[in-house]
Amino acid sequence: MQIHVTSLPGDGIGPEVTSQAICVLEEIATGFGHDLELDEKEIGGAALEKFGKPLPDATIQACIRSQAVLLGAVGNPVFDNNPRELRPESGLLRLRQELGAFCESSSGCFLSIAGYEFATAR
DSSP states (O other), rough: EEEEEEEOOOOOTHHHHHHHHHHHHHHHHHHHTOOEEEOOOOTHHHHHHHSSSSSOHHHHHHHHHHEEEEOOOOOOOGTSOOOOGGGGHHHHHHHHHHOSOOOOOEEEEEEEETTTTEEEEO
């Protein structure tokens, strides 16, 4: 089974943490005989630096097309004096709106692969 995940490393510690999460996802997928297809896109400060906006349209479209989104940390004090619409966090808020997600669950992980349900919580 092919699993398509869009990875949004974000900024700050996000890329480091996300890269380790991807290692775990790859091991799980391999262990269950699945093919993990990853598509990395920008959000937050990384997107501001590269595209001048916190959530590029290409990122939104990639997230909509994927089966899951792996979101890293978003926010960087470098952008604290920017107008609201040009702060990293505004990209996160817009992503939630575009995907119809009213909140995120950073205290747990819920994963369903080929009928198997996995969950961890802190």
